[in-house]
Amino acid sequence: MLPTLLKRTHLDKPLVTIPHDVGDFFEHMFESWRDNASADYETAAYPCDIREENGQIHVDAELPGFKKEEVKVTLEHGVLSINAEHEEEQDKQEDGESYLQERRYRRIQRTFTLPKPVDESKVKANLKDGVLHLTLNKTEASKAREITVQ
DSSP, rough: OOOOOOOOOOTTTHHHHHHHHHHHHHHHHHHHHHHHHHSSSSEEOOOOEEETTEEEEEEEEEEETTTGGEEEEEETTTTEEEEEEEOOOOOOSSSOSOOEEEEEEEEEEEEEEOOOOEEEEEEEEEEEEEEEEEEEOOOOGGSOOOOOOO
């Protein structure tokens, strides 16, 4: 390997600052989006787990701060949708200045295509400690069967 005699030039600097510049671009883009948003709400996703056990599909979805009346679960043709929304009570302040208000309205949603067919008429749902637990029974057609080879 030969030692280089060339010094680093100003051309190297833009390559070093690209990650910083890209980060600034997205931060400014999101700031302008937040500042100019016409709706006063935000839609977000939340963590979920889906697993199969003993002929059932179990779905656990984190919904912190939501009451069961604020949660809507739909299941149609193997597509599961979980939506939750509520309005937070605003502090009524006659004096003073508000610097940040993010808790006025909150809506979160997720939609999944289930991995196996389920009996859509027999779904159990329970909301406990901010986690929605769903139990869905697989249909007989989706359960594994042993086939006799002749």
